[in-house]
Amino acid sequence: xxxxxxxxxxxxxxxxxxxxxxxxxxxxxxxxxxxxxxxxxxxxxxxxxxxxxxxxxxxxxxxxxxxxxxxxxxxxxxxxxxxxxxxxxxxxxxxxxxxxxxxxxxxxxxxxxxxxxxxxxxxxxxxxxxxxxxxxxxxxxxxxxxxxxxxxxxxxxxxxxxxxxxxxxxxxxxxxxxxxxxxxxxxxxxxxxxxxxxxxxxxxxxxxxxxxxxxxxxxxxxxxxxxxxxxxxxxxxxxxxxxxxxxxxxxxxxxxxxxxxxxxxxxxxxxxxxxxxxxxxxxxxxxxxxxxxxxxxxxxxxxxxxxxxxxxxxxxxxxxxxxxxxxxxxxxxxxxxxxxxxxxxxxxxxxxxxxxxxxxxxxxxxxxxxxxxxxxxxxxxxxxxxx
Amino acid sequence: xxxxxxxxxxxxxxxxxxxxxxxxxxxxxxxxxxxxxxxxxxxxxxxxxxxxxxxxxxxxxxxxxxxxxxxxxxxxxxxxxxxxxxxxxxxxxxxxxxxxxxxxxxxxxxxxxxxxxxxxxxxxxxxxxxxxx
Ligand SMILES: [Zn+2]
Numbered sequence: 040x041x042x043x044x045x046x047x048x049x050x051x052x053x054x055x056x057x058x059x060x061x062x063x064x065x066x067x068x069x070x071x072x073x074x075x076x077x078x079x080x081x082x083x084x085x086x087x088x089x090x091x092x093x094x095x096x097x098x099x100x101x102x103x104x105x106x107x108x109x110x111x112x113x114x115x116x117x118x119x120x121x122x123x124x125x126x127x128x129x130x131x132x133x134x135x136x137x138x139x140x141x142x143x144x145x146x147x148x149x150x151x152x153x154x155x156x157x158x159x160x161x162x163x164x165x166x167x168x169x170x171x172x173x174x175x176x177x178x179x180x181x182x183x184x185x186x187x188x189x190x191x192x193x194x195x196x197x198x199x200x201x202x203x204x205x206x207x208x209x210x211x212x213x214x215x216x217x218x219x220x221x222x223x224x225x226x227x228x229x230x231x232x233x234x235x236x237x238x239x240x241x242x243x244x245x246x247x248x249x250x251x252x253x254x255x256x257x258x259x260x261x262x263x264x265x266x267x268x269x270x271x272x273x274x275x276x277x278x279x280x281x282x283x284x285x286x287x288x289x290x291x292x293x294x295x296x297x298x299x300x301x302x303x304x305x306x307x308x309x310x311x312x313x314x315x316x317x318x319x320x321x322x323x324x325x326x327x328x329x330x331x332x333x334x335x336x337x338x339x340x341x342x343x344x345x346x347x348x349x350x351x352x353x354x355x356x357x358x359x360x361x362x363x364x365x366x367x368x369x370x371x372x373x374x375x376x377x378x379x380x381x382x383x384x385x386x387x388x389x390x391x392x393x394x395x396x397x398x399x400x401x402x403x404x405x406x407x408x409x410x411x412x413x414x415x416x417x418x419x420x421x422x423x424x425x426x
Numbered sequence: 427x428x429x430x431x432x433x434x435x436x437x438x439x440x441x442x443x444x445x446x447x448x449x450x451x452x453x454x455x456x457x458x459x460x461x462x463x464x465x466x467x468x469x470x471x472x473x474x475x476x477x478x479x480x481x482x483x484x485x486x487x488x489x490x491x492x493x494x495x496x497x498x499x500x501x502x503x504x505x506x507x508x509x510x511x512x513x514x515x516x517x518x519x520x521x522x523x524x525x526x527x528x529x530x531x532x533x534x535x536x537x538x539x540x541x542x543x544x545x546x547x548x549x550x551x552x553x554x555x556x557x558x559x
Binding site: 165166168169171172173175176177178179181182185186187189190193234235236237238239240283285286287288290413414 | 441443444458466467468469470471472476477495496497498499500501504508510511512514518519520521522523524530535536546550551553
């Protein structure tokens with residue numbers, strides 16, 4: 040079953056906070072839910088489907104449905120890390136197409152920064168079959184992206200300067216976002232001269248750590264047509280997992296190599312048609328790998344593609360993450376998927392910051408990588424269009 | 427994710443399915459699993475073959491020789507910390523480990539390495555680590 044045209048994003052809201060010292064995780068989820076409902080012109084009682092992932096407190100949807108006082112007939116707690124909201128939008132479209140709900144709420148929120156949280160995992164699941172063969176060696180999240188960058192450099196001649204252009208582009212956009220954590224434009228030199236974190240990745244190759252969150256509302260086409268906001272059509276969706284592959288590890292590509300083509304095929308468009316791209320940017324290498332895997336350039340050409348400001352709105356050929364992305368704006372709950380969707384919605388509505396708004400933006404992509412790039416991760420890709 | 431944080435907590439091997447792996451490491455032997463039905467090796471070790479779901483998976487001692495597939499050294503307070511690597515074994519599977527007894531600046535992808543067996547913590551398991559040959 041194609042999902043093309045079966046559902047629309049009718050509401051979107053990004054929490055303005057980046058440090059939630061006095062706001063609980065449950066309250067953050069509620070505040071973003073309220074913001075998205077107000078944006079859509081809907082009320083709480085209109086919601087009959089709810090979607091959340093592992094960032095939701097307590098027993099996930101079960102706890103949040105009670106906290107919000109929802110009355111839903113469909114819930115989905117698909118958990119795959121930061122890409123989860125992108126899968127949720129696709130799953131909401133499926134549920135709507137199947138008649139399981141009419142108006143679905145998707146929330147993401149967290150406060151790792153205020154909580155002083157590190158990237159340290161909680162006590163690992165003693166039954167996890169994979170972790171005993173990894174955690175004793177002390178891999179940090181940064182290592183698991185740096186090893187992909189190192190292999191890419193080895194195979195294709197990619198340079199630190201090329202990766203730095205991704206941060207430069209994000210910072211050029213972030214200067215126009217009053218809520219962004221890092222608002223000062225940076226240069227290639229500043230990125231490659233920032234302290235080494237996990238070689239070959241520097242501090243400025245990494246995303247910010249922030250609190251906050253966001254929400255979107257997905258609705259049936261007939262309902263979207265009655266609402267006041269510009270409707271954003273879900274045109275295509277794909278999801279895929281890539282992992283250790285039984286020991287046949289190949290770090291030169293990600294699961295987006297499968298989720299991307301599936302989404303494009305469903306939408307009936309090609310990468311060359313895309314006017315704006317929201318690409319998961321936990322690290323600069325995450326963006327570069329996705330650009331290749333989604334088909335914006337051939338494998339190995341990502342470094343040359345991003346160089347010379349090619350991702351800067353108004354300057355290059357593929358404007359990306361015009362809110363500043365996770366690299367400069369916001370990476371709430373250590374999960375970047377929701378903010379990717381929200382900025383794509385802003386672009387398609389013509390509501391991005393004026394300095395970075397893509398003219399006549401009628402086709403956008405939002406793609407994410409949840410988990411860890413070098414070990415196991417789930418990619419989600421959606422293609423969105425303006426009517 | 428602006429700050430480097432401490433490494434993740436360790437689980438406590440051995441687990442029942444893979445106890446043989448850890449006891450072999452104590453006698454300085456590296457084991458992988460190989461399927462008696464489809465013939466394919468796999469890592470990390472499981473009780474069913476991830477290629478064909480056969481339960482006829484047997485431990486196989488390997489040479490411990492391989493090459494660096496990729497690596498990265500985590501910096502701590504401006505100084506190089508431990509080096510994480512994926513090592514591709516001669517027998518065809520790749521595993522995560524540390525490269526030790528080497529200047530991180532001198533490492534390269536494709537560099538030959540061999541396994542050594544050490545505890546990183548007094549009360550921790552004996553681990554297969556790798557050194558350049
Ligand atoms: Zn088999």
